[in-house]
Every structure is written in C-alpha cells, then in structure tokens.
Amino acid sequence: MTFRYYPGCTLKTKARKLDETARRCAAALGAELVEPADWQCCGAVYPMAKDEIAPKLSAVRALADAKAQGQELVTLCAACHNVLKRTNLDMANDEHTRDAANRYLQLPEAYSGETTVLHYLELLRDRIGWDAIRAKVTHPLTGRKIGAYYGCLLLRPAREMQMDDAENPTIIEDFLRAIGAEPVVYAMRNECCGAYVTMEDRAAAKARVEAILQNAQACGCEELTTACPLCLYNLRENGGALKVTYFTELLAQALGLEAAE
Amino acid sequence: MQRIGVFVCHCGTNIAATVDVAQVAETLGKEPGVVLATDYPYMCSQSGQDMIENAIREQKLTGVVICSCSPRMHEATFRKTVARAGLNPYLLEIANVREQCSWVHKDREEATQKAIILGRAAIAKVTLNAPLVAGESPVVKRALVIGGGIAGIQTALDIADAGFEVDIVEKEATIGGKMAQLDKTFPTLDCAACILTPKMVDAAQHEKINILSYSEVEAVGGFVGSFRVKIRRKARYVDETKCTGCGLCTEKCPQKAVPNPFNLGLDTRRAIAIPFAQAVPKVAYIDPNYCTMLKTGKCGVCSKVCTVGAIDYKQQDTLEEREYGAIVAATGYRPISLEKYGEYAYGQSPDVVTSLELERLMNAAGPTGGTLLRPSDRTHPKTIVFVQCVGSRCEEDGRGKPYCSKICCMYTAKHAMLIREKYPDTEVYVFYIDVRTPGKNFDEFYRRAVEEYGVHYITGQVGKIVPENGKLLVQGSDLLAGMQPKIAADLVVLAAAIEPDPSARSLATLLTASMDTNDFFTEAHPKLRPVESPTAGVFLSGACQGPKDIPETVAQAGAAAAKVIGLLSRDHIVCNPCVATPNEQMCNGCSSCEKVCPYGAITYADKEFRMPDRTTALRRVAQVNPAVCQGCGACTVACPSGAMDLLGFSNKQIMAEVDAICR
Amino acid sequence: MNDTYLEYQAEILRMTDRDPKRCMICGKCTASCPAFSEMDFHPHQIVGMVERCEFDVLETVEGLWHCMSCMACSERCPRDVQPARFMDAVRQWRIRKQGGEHLHPQQVPEKIDEATPQQAIAAAFRKYRK
Structure with a gap:
C-alpha cells in the first residue's frame, strides 16, 4: 500500500515527533508514505467565507498531485486534514471554487475533487484495520x-x-x-x-x-x-x-x- | 348533436383576479358543440348550482364543463347538480383553472390563455363522455383497529357501542400503548393508569370487541366495505385460553436478566412475563430471545410451575384471515432515538434520561416504586435540568425532526410541578425555546409551574452536558439575561421528539394509504376530513396522523369511530363506475394486466369466439371485477395490445384532450 | 435602510451561503460557545445583527477576535444556520476594510514562545489579517 503523505509545516518543526513516529509506524504496518517534493503550507484554517479562493490553492495543489500519482492522500495534522478534506469537497461540489481554482492554477489536467483524503487514523482503521494492528x-x-x-x-x-x-x-x-x-x-x-x-x-x-x-x-x-x-x-x-x-x-x-x- | 354548456367560476377573486373569466367564457363559447358559455362569481353556491340546473333543462344540454377549482374540491358537488337536472353525472367535466391557473400564474394574459386551453380540453373530453352508472357492493359489518393504545381502544369502544363488531390488533403482548407507561396526565394530573385501565377492561369485556394481542397485520386485500386481512398471531408459547395470569411462572423463571421493555430497560424482568400488573389480556408470554428452554432445550421451569398446563414451547405463529368493512390505523408514536445527540451525554451517563423514562422513574409501578431516584446511584436528585425540543424543530441537522412534537411543553411543566410538589428541596430548571400551551387550561397549568411551584424557566438551550464526579455539568444559554449558565445537575431530562411508530410505514404500504415525508399518515383533507385517509375505508386515529396529546387523541379516536359507524351502517356502498373494462376481441390473455393490478380485480376466463373463417375458438381473456377495481388505470398502460380501457378516462378521451391542448 | 449596509449584508450572505432568517433564536450556538465569557456579543446575536443589518454595531464587535473557530455552534445548530460561518464572514468583512487588520507581524514575537506551533501562527494570520 502506497499513499501520498502531506505532513504540513508544523510537523517539520515543532511537531517532528508526530511526523517521525507516524512514518516509522506506517512502514512497520506495511503502508508506504511518500511525501511530495514541493508541498506548501495549507494555511492552517479552512477559509469558511465562500469567496476566499486563493487561501485554498496550496491545498488544491497537494490534492491534484495525489490524483496525478493515483494515490490516496494521507494527512496527520488535524488542521491540515480539515483544510485538505474540506477544500477537496469544494473542488468536487462547488462550481465556483472549482472553476476559479483551476483557472488560476493552470494544472496539466483540471482537478475536481477526485482524490480521497484520509487522516492517518482513518488509514489505521479503514485501510490497515484494528485487527491487523493488534496482531x-x-x-x-x-x-x-x-x-x-x-x-x-x-x-x-x-x-x-x-x-x-x-x-x-x-x-x-x-x-x-x-x-x-x-x-x-x-x-x-x-x-x-x-x-x-x-x-x-x-x-x-x-x-x-x-x-x-x-x-x-x-x-x-x-x-x-x-x-x-x-x-x-x-x-x-x-x-x-x-x-x-x-x-x-x-x-x-x-x-x-x-x-x- | 352535442349541446354543451360551459360555466366559468370566478371563485370570488381567487380565479377572477388573475384569469379574465369573461374572455374565457366568450372564447370557449365559440367551440364546436358549445351552445352556452357564461361566468358567475360562485358556481358552487346555491344560486350558481341553480343556474347550471336551469341551463341544463332550458338548453337541453348533453354535456357540462365547469371551469373552477380542482375536481378534488367540488366534482362531487357538481355531479349532484347535473344529476338533479336529469343529466347523467358522468357527463360533467371540470377544468381546474384555479390551482392550475390563477394560483400558480402571475401574468393575467398567460393565465387566461391557459384557462382557455384547459377548458377546450375539457370540452373535447366531455364530447366523448358516455353515461355511466355506479354499481353497488356490500359492506362487511366489522371493523379492524390496528394498534391498541388509547387511540385504538377509544375507537374500538365507540364503534362497538354502536353495535358493530371490532377487532383490535396489537403487536405487543398487551393493549394500553404509551399511555399505560405514563404516570400522571396534564393538565388535571389524573393518574394515567386510573383512567386508562378501566377502558382496557371495558374493551376486553365488551361482547363486540375481540382483542388480538401479540399480533400483526401481514396482508390486506379487497377494498372499502370488504377488506380481507391476514393477521399473524405471534407465538406466545403460552396458551391464551388456559393461562390465568397468576404470575407464578414470571417469579420462578431463572432467566432474570431480561431488560424490561415496559420500564424502558430501566430494570429487568424474567424471560416469561406479563407486561404489567393491569395488562389486557393478563396472559404471560415468553421472549424467545432470552428463554433458555427455547434456545437450548434445557430448563422448562415455567412449564413445571404452571398449574394449568398453559406453557407450550412448541407453539408456532398462526395466520388468520378475516373480513372487515373498515380499517382504522392507530399505530401511535415513539420517542426518537437520541444516540446521535452525544452533546447531551444520553447513553454516556445513566442520569441523562428521556421524559418517557422519567415517567417510569416517577411511577408507583416503575423500577423505583414511584420514589424519584436517579439511575446511577439511586439517590434523590436535588438539581434537575429539563431540556426542551431535543430533536424537535430541527430542520436540517440530520438528527431530528422538522416539526414541533406538541406534547413536550406540557408534560415537562407537569414533571417539573410534580417534582417540586413531592420534593420541595429540589431545584428544577427548564431550558426552552418557546413554551407552547394552546389548549384548554394549558397556559394556566404552565404558569402554575412557574408561579406556585417556582420552576426556573430559562429562555435558551443547552449546548453541552459533561458528566463529572457524579454530577452533570450543564452548559446552557440564558438569552434574556445574556448569560451562559453552568448548572451542576443530578439528573437531566431530555424532551425527545416523537415520531410515528416504525410499524406505520409497512402498514401504509399494505393499506395503500399515503404518508407525509415524516411518515405520519396523510388525511383526506387537512381541515375538512381529518380522520379519513385518502384511501376509501381507511381511517386514522391518534398520533399516527400527527403529534397529539391524550385529549386530542381521544377526540380524534371518537371522530374516526363516527366515520366508521357511518360506513358500517350502510348495507351497500356505491362503487366508482370509472373502472377498467377489457375489449375481449383484442385481449390475448397475456396476464400483463393481472400482474400490475394492485387490487386483484382481474381474473381470466376461457370464452368462445367466432373466427373470421366462421369456426369458433376458445380463448383466454381478461375479466375485471368492477366491485374490486379502483380505477387506477395501471392495467390500461400495461396492456400490450391496447385492449384495456378505463371507463370515463378512455384512451380516446385522453387523446382528444391532448389534441385540444396542442391545437 | 442604509444602502451601504445592504451591500455589506449581501457581501456577508455571499460569504456564508446561509440564510440568517432560518435562525429560530433557540440559543444552542451560544450555549455551546467555549468563548462565551470573553465575548461582548454572542453567536446568535451576530447572526441576528447580520439579518437586521446592524453594521454600526458589527463594526465594533470585539467578540469576533475571541471566536476559536471550533465550529461547535455550527455542528449543534438545529437549523443548519451555521453561526461559525457568520462569525468568520463578519471577521473577514472587518479585516478587509481599511485599517481592519487585527494582527501585525511585529506583534507576533511577543505572542509566541519556544513551543508555539507554526500552525497557531498561520491560523492567527488567516483569522486576524487579510
């Protein structure tokens, strides 16, 4: 099992422990986490105002990258997860956000919410399974x-x-x-x-x-x-x-x- | 030669304000066959109807078109009008220019044009109408009441007192329903059991009432006047005719850990039980999910102690089929599940209870013998918080119901008052959005709770309940004071929204009775026919139609009974003459129509036909029983050869209407 | 009604995509709010002030800066009004106005310590600045 992995800024500095243990555990449980080379900060909070597009763009980049790799995107930091998951839903369901973001990013292929965003806990529960972990x-x-x-x-x-x-x-x-x-x-x-x-x-x-x-x-x-x-x-x-x-x-x-x- | 009269109604300003009625009359007057076209302010009034009658006589009309409201409203009225003038009532057509024109259009020109087109279609149809004569079918003089709560009991008693036989089918082992679980009733505070159990006994002893407890309706056939109903009598594993209700088995059964449904799981009982002391019938039954004998074949204690040999572990479900002239749905309600309202800690702390659970905790026959003790440690709660509207008026939160449950404001005032009366050292808080008390002596009752009993009513809601150190920390809002009160409570009572009993959904399908989006049964008319279902012969009693308190339920139960009595007093009922009729020459006996008929009205017969070569051949052709056919038209569209037609709505007539609209 | 205020209202409603008229003032949002005691006006009031176009008051509301965006109010709202979106939209409306920014980069060093995660700083910038 190979997943795209979005660590987020805090995990690179103040929360290194979270990042580092997560990677080692995933490897031990047979899940490979691949960190994209050029992710950017997700912005830490999901912009609730409908007309805020720019703050969502870095999340869209990470999501589109996972789609290009054909992999599910695993998050770990609760804040990153909230931003990525909700932005992904906007890209799938909100025409205005989708059009504006795609116009701005000029991706090789338009993105419309195809990626599955999984929190690490969901990875454990839904992909690996509690019984496999227990074993x-x-x-x-x-x-x-x-x-x-x-x-x-x-x-x-x-x-x-x-x-x-x-x-x-x-x-x-x-x-x-x-x-x-x-x-x-x-x-x-x-x-x-x-x-x-x-x-x-x-x-x-x-x-x-x-x-x-x-x-x-x-x-x-x-x-x-x-x-x-x-x-x-x-x-x-x-x-x-x-x-x-x-x-x-x-x-x-x-x-x-x-x-x- | 057709002589058609067209009558355009103003309906006051309902139609005339948006539709140019004079122009409609004038234009339709030029249609071929029309000899008279006129308009009038209220066609349904006495003088309007007189005008139609006179016109039929004077102009020798052969058909009548009335441009007015929906035929659902006044088709029956106007059919009687034309019949009085000697015209067959089925030579009348109604063009709905109110609901379909004036009420939905703003532009006068558009609405007028549409009214003309609809009028034209009705003229085209009436030209092809043939006189129809309604047949008659007999009425079985017995009623079925489904549900044995206070609604079903009252309906059954009223029907039986009028001299008709009634069967009550109740899915639980006893009749009584939710009311049997209540402690006191508002606004007079009579004890629920004291006023209910005599009625239960009356029902049991009434020579015209037959109680089928622990039974469920499994299939319904037939139609108004002669329904055929299959009833499943679930196995009680106890012979109802032998059991004396002594209760010895319920004391000796070794399986003690069965959650007691009558006390909502707040205590336990045995695997063989009588639901409660005043149960009717007072007969034990075995819960097969817990009985050791039924599960493993080893035990048999109840059988050994029973002095009359009533226990029968081999008992099976049985099916009974009976005929009824009328059916009353009285399936009642239940509180919604609160498992999704985690913020209130229901299910996380035993001291967060629903109002119905509180009824049991205050009831002398309940798990605490009527002393209010909280479930966790059986101590007296000194601070109690009530939360209103839990799951009621929740439009889109995915957890609750959009409607007001109607009974909660009053029963909470009752609970608060009873607690303060019995335990004056207890502080009682009620968080509410609005207090709704529209009923006789209701507001006075609520005010007494506030003024005489000192119940603290707080305008606001509760956001979170945190169980901690044996207390429940209630965080709420007090919108009038602009505060966020935090109350350390001992007991929290949630006024859970009520919903129709889940059995109503499948019953509605069996009865072909319609339901609203919340699974409450729909009335034939929300104001004028509140106790009838749109399905003929099916009536509604109690909370299955909408949230109701006891006085309202009893009133509606009586009203439903009156309607049933009206039906059962007749020897025959007039059938709808607009029934399906096969063209035997075209029918090839393929059975398509029989398969789609929801009423079982179609059978087949072998008939001799003369063939073109003068020989005769035996062919299988469809036959419609006009007394059973309800005129739904499903067979007419299913028939591959176009042999099936609906009288009054023939394919030719419908096509003529379409042609007129497209002209 | 003041035309400018109507424009403000339209802007807020565009941002929230919710109808404040659906609010039945049950107060469950305010009952759920963890920042109640620090706020001058509370979630149900913010929704009501947008509905009534009271932008003279909204211009000065301090409670906005105390909202933690925990979304408990939105989650528990029985009518899906989503007060958290109104909080956020009014906050956006305030910081988009000239001089409306609530946090200046120079202030950051005094507000953090050795362990403060980047997440907090990024979030504060988003919530308190354009």
Whole structure:
C-alpha cells in the first residue's frame, strides 16, 4: 500500500515527533508514505467565507498531485486534514471554487475533487484495520488509562469530515484498545482547547484547557493523546496537569519501535 | 348533436383576479358543440348550482364543463347538480383553472390563455363522455383497529357501542400503548393508569370487541366495505385460553436478566412475563430471545410451575384471515432515538434520561416504586435540568425532526410541578425555546409551574452536558439575561421528539394509504376530513396522523369511530363506475394486466369466439371485477395490445384532450 | 435602510451561503460557545445583527477576535444556520476594510514562545489579517 503523505509545516518543526513516529509506524504496518517534493503550507484554517479562493490553492495543489500519482492522500495534522478534506469537497461540489481554482492554477489536467483524503487514523482503521494492528503489537500499553483528546478539527463539521460521530467519537478509543491501552471516555474530549486564540488571549485558552483537564482527570485519565500539534501545545503549555502525547508516539511504543518513557 | 354548456367560476377573486373569466367564457363559447358559455362569481353556491340546473333543462344540454377549482374540491358537488337536472353525472367535466391557473400564474394574459386551453380540453373530453352508472357492493359489518393504545381502544369502544363488531390488533403482548407507561396526565394530573385501565377492561369485556394481542397485520386485500386481512398471531408459547395470569411462572423463571421493555430497560424482568400488573389480556408470554428452554432445550421451569398446563414451547405463529368493512390505523408514536445527540451525554451517563423514562422513574409501578431516584446511584436528585425540543424543530441537522412534537411543553411543566410538589428541596430548571400551551387550561397549568411551584424557566438551550464526579455539568444559554449558565445537575431530562411508530410505514404500504415525508399518515383533507385517509375505508386515529396529546387523541379516536359507524351502517356502498373494462376481441390473455393490478380485480376466463373463417375458438381473456377495481388505470398502460380501457378516462378521451391542448 | 449596509449584508450572505432568517433564536450556538465569557456579543446575536443589518454595531464587535473557530455552534445548530460561518464572514468583512487588520507581524514575537506551533501562527494570520 502506497499513499501520498502531506505532513504540513508544523510537523517539520515543532511537531517532528508526530511526523517521525507516524512514518516509522506506517512502514512497520506495511503502508508506504511518500511525501511530495514541493508541498506548501495549507494555511492552517479552512477559509469558511465562500469567496476566499486563493487561501485554498496550496491545498488544491497537494490534492491534484495525489490524483496525478493515483494515490490516496494521507494527512496527520488535524488542521491540515480539515483544510485538505474540506477544500477537496469544494473542488468536487462547488462550481465556483472549482472553476476559479483551476483557472488560476493552470494544472496539466483540471482537478475536481477526485482524490480521497484520509487522516492517518482513518488509514489505521479503514485501510490497515484494528485487527491487523493488534496482531503487530509487541508491547501492549496494558494498564495505561489514556484519554483521547479529539479537539474540533478532526470531527467538525461532521457532514464534511465524515470521520466519526462528532458528539460521541470512538476512533481514537478504538485505536487505544487496539494497542492494548485502556481508553477513558470523558465528555470534554471534543471541546475546544482555545486553538489560535492562545496568541490573542492566553488566559482564555488556559481556562478552556483547565476545564478539559479537570474533566479528564475526574473521569480517570492518567494521560492524554491527540492528533493535533496546536491541541498538544495548548494542553501542555496552558495546562500541564496531565502528560500529553501524539497518538503516533503511543503506536510506536506498542509496535516496539520506541521505548515508553 | 352535442349541446354543451360551459360555466366559468370566478371563485370570488381567487380565479377572477388573475384569469379574465369573461374572455374565457366568450372564447370557449365559440367551440364546436358549445351552445352556452357564461361566468358567475360562485358556481358552487346555491344560486350558481341553480343556474347550471336551469341551463341544463332550458338548453337541453348533453354535456357540462365547469371551469373552477380542482375536481378534488367540488366534482362531487357538481355531479349532484347535473344529476338533479336529469343529466347523467358522468357527463360533467371540470377544468381546474384555479390551482392550475390563477394560483400558480402571475401574468393575467398567460393565465387566461391557459384557462382557455384547459377548458377546450375539457370540452373535447366531455364530447366523448358516455353515461355511466355506479354499481353497488356490500359492506362487511366489522371493523379492524390496528394498534391498541388509547387511540385504538377509544375507537374500538365507540364503534362497538354502536353495535358493530371490532377487532383490535396489537403487536405487543398487551393493549394500553404509551399511555399505560405514563404516570400522571396534564393538565388535571389524573393518574394515567386510573383512567386508562378501566377502558382496557371495558374493551376486553365488551361482547363486540375481540382483542388480538401479540399480533400483526401481514396482508390486506379487497377494498372499502370488504377488506380481507391476514393477521399473524405471534407465538406466545403460552396458551391464551388456559393461562390465568397468576404470575407464578414470571417469579420462578431463572432467566432474570431480561431488560424490561415496559420500564424502558430501566430494570429487568424474567424471560416469561406479563407486561404489567393491569395488562389486557393478563396472559404471560415468553421472549424467545432470552428463554433458555427455547434456545437450548434445557430448563422448562415455567412449564413445571404452571398449574394449568398453559406453557407450550412448541407453539408456532398462526395466520388468520378475516373480513372487515373498515380499517382504522392507530399505530401511535415513539420517542426518537437520541444516540446521535452525544452533546447531551444520553447513553454516556445513566442520569441523562428521556421524559418517557422519567415517567417510569416517577411511577408507583416503575423500577423505583414511584420514589424519584436517579439511575446511577439511586439517590434523590436535588438539581434537575429539563431540556426542551431535543430533536424537535430541527430542520436540517440530520438528527431530528422538522416539526414541533406538541406534547413536550406540557408534560415537562407537569414533571417539573410534580417534582417540586413531592420534593420541595429540589431545584428544577427548564431550558426552552418557546413554551407552547394552546389548549384548554394549558397556559394556566404552565404558569402554575412557574408561579406556585417556582420552576426556573430559562429562555435558551443547552449546548453541552459533561458528566463529572457524579454530577452533570450543564452548559446552557440564558438569552434574556445574556448569560451562559453552568448548572451542576443530578439528573437531566431530555424532551425527545416523537415520531410515528416504525410499524406505520409497512402498514401504509399494505393499506395503500399515503404518508407525509415524516411518515405520519396523510388525511383526506387537512381541515375538512381529518380522520379519513385518502384511501376509501381507511381511517386514522391518534398520533399516527400527527403529534397529539391524550385529549386530542381521544377526540380524534371518537371522530374516526363516527366515520366508521357511518360506513358500517350502510348495507351497500356505491362503487366508482370509472373502472377498467377489457375489449375481449383484442385481449390475448397475456396476464400483463393481472400482474400490475394492485387490487386483484382481474381474473381470466376461457370464452368462445367466432373466427373470421366462421369456426369458433376458445380463448383466454381478461375479466375485471368492477366491485374490486379502483380505477387506477395501471392495467390500461400495461396492456400490450391496447385492449384495456378505463371507463370515463378512455384512451380516446385522453387523446382528444391532448389534441385540444396542442391545437 | 442604509444602502451601504445592504451591500455589506449581501457581501456577508455571499460569504456564508446561509440564510440568517432560518435562525429560530433557540440559543444552542451560544450555549455551546467555549468563548462565551470573553465575548461582548454572542453567536446568535451576530447572526441576528447580520439579518437586521446592524453594521454600526458589527463594526465594533470585539467578540469576533475571541471566536476559536471550533465550529461547535455550527455542528449543534438545529437549523443548519451555521453561526461559525457568520462569525468568520463578519471577521473577514472587518479585516478587509481599511485599517481592519487585527494582527501585525511585529506583534507576533511577543505572542509566541519556544513551543508555539507554526500552525497557531498561520491560523492567527488567516483569522486576524487579510
């Protein structure tokens, strides 16, 4: 299985751990991730205003590249995934966006949303499968009570993201079970961490994180895991009460590629 | 020679404001065969009808065309009018120049031209109309009521009291429906069981009522006056005629972990059970999904303890076929599933319950014996939050229903009031969008909850419920105060939207009764025929037609019964004479028409025909039973040789209309 | 009605592709908003102000900068009005106006630390600048 892989800027700098563990795990699970040579930043937020075309162009380039290679496009950062997945839907369904983007990019072949965008979690669930992962686990995370922190961008808007039930998701819990950990469900796992507002109003972001961590701890979480670098930053820097790791780090530990701390 | 009269109605300004009625009359007056064309403000009024009658007599008309509203509205009216003047009622055609012209067009010139064209088509058709005489068919003097909730029970009692036999088919093991699960009823706070169970007993004891519980309708044939219905009697594994309802088996059965459906799974019961103490019939039944004997062949405890030998593990489903003159749908409602409303933590915390579950938690016969205890730790909840409109008025969220469920505002006021009455130390909050109380003594009831009982009503909704440390942290909005209240509640009650019982969908197909997009049965007319389905002989009772509270359900149940009684009191009903008729010379007996006929009206007969060479030959040809044919016309289009025609809508007539429109 | 405001309204509606008249003011968006306490005006009010053309107020709303674009309001809206799109559109309308930009590159160093991910900076630029 070979996939196109879009790491995004944060994974090249502050979230190297996420990128690096994801690649090693994918290889161990028999999925080859090929990073295109010339991807550009996705812009980090999907422009909700209908008339904003230019901020979507870098996403369209990555999508068209995957189409040219005939491969599915795997994302990892929750923000990149949100932008790429939704832009892809616009290219498939919104005539105005499709026409304007194609006119501007002058691609060798017009792009109209043909690529399948998969988040790494979907790659694990839908292409590799929890049972296949379970079979490869050499160091199960037995006894570790881990809370999944979904945040917003993986799940919402549910009708576009189509990953899971946005109000009661299970994909990360299923993942945690597959690697032998004990998932702890807590209601705040899909409430916002404060996101980029941490730059504008750190106190506000801190208040959000405190509420999340309080709920997670009350429900018995001993650590948290996430797929989003900004969530991880906020949970760590504005909170700190619980250890937070990327889910790919847990996977690497379970597959014996990395020692548990 | 045809002598046709054309009458153009103004319908006040409904037609005349957009259609130049005088011009329509004048133009149509020039059509061949037309000897009179005139317009009038209200053709359906007494004087309008008199005018038509006089014209028929004076002008010796052979056909009448009325340009007016939809034939659905007044075709029957005008047929009677022409009949009074001695003309066959089927020599009348209606051109719909209201719904199809004035109401849908803005441009007067366009609407007028279209009205003229439709009038012309009607003239072309009426020229070819032949007098038709309606036949009669007998009425079976027995009614079938499908659904044994309060709606079905009331309808059955009213029909039976008028002297007609009624069968109630109920899919559960007892009649009673949702009302049997309720605690008190608004706005008078009578105990639901106290007013329902006597009616259940009345139904059981009524000599004209036959209750077929644990049964389902499987097939429906026939038509108004003589429906043939197949009913599946599901195996109870208990002989209904022997069981005394002593309940010993339900105490001794070793399988104790069966979720109790009567208490909505809030407690458990045995694999053999009587649904509740006042069940009718009071007969046990075995749930085959849990019974060890039925699953593994090893147990048999109930059989051993039964003193009358009523247990029969070998019992099979049986099918009964019965005839009915009328059928009443009373299939009721259920709360929607809330599994997609994860933000309310339903299913994540046992202390988030639906309003119907709360009824059981407050009911003396419920899992807590009527003491309000929260499910998680069986303690008294001190702070309770009610959330209104959960899944109601949700236009496009993919989870709920677009309509108002109608009953929630009132039952929530009831719950809030009862809780404050019984447990004054409990704080009760209600998040609402609007409080809707249009009913007798309803608003007064709601105001009492606020003013006398101090229930806190908050204009706003709840966005998120977070279970934490045994509490439910409710984050809501208070739009009037401009606040985002956060309430640490012990119990949250969700007013789940209601939807038609899922059995209604397949029943509608069996009955060929129409439904709306929400699967509620459609009425024949939303204002004037609210308890009749558009399908003749099928009537509607209760919440299967739309959300309703108990008083409304009972009123509608009585109204449906009155309609059934009206039908059953007749010995014969007049049939629709516009039925299919085969041209036996052209029919080749291929069976195409029989296959498409939804009413089973077509059979075949071998008949002798004289051939061109003067020999005779035996040929198989189609025969239509005019009493069964409903005139749908499916056979006329299915027939490959064009042998089948519909009286009153013959191929020739339709083509004449098309020609007139295209002229 | 002020013609300029009607133009603004048309611009916002073009951006959101949603009809604010579908809002029944149930308040579920505002009940879901994690930034409620930092906001002067709340999601249902923003939708209402666009519907009523109150651009004199929208010109000064500070709550826009506190919206985290978490989309909880849009997800939970029972009528698919999508308040988050209105938040975003009004924000766009503000930053597109002369002098409307809310973040200047010189300010960035003081707002970040060693661990701040690029994602946060890129997002802030998108949300607060043209």
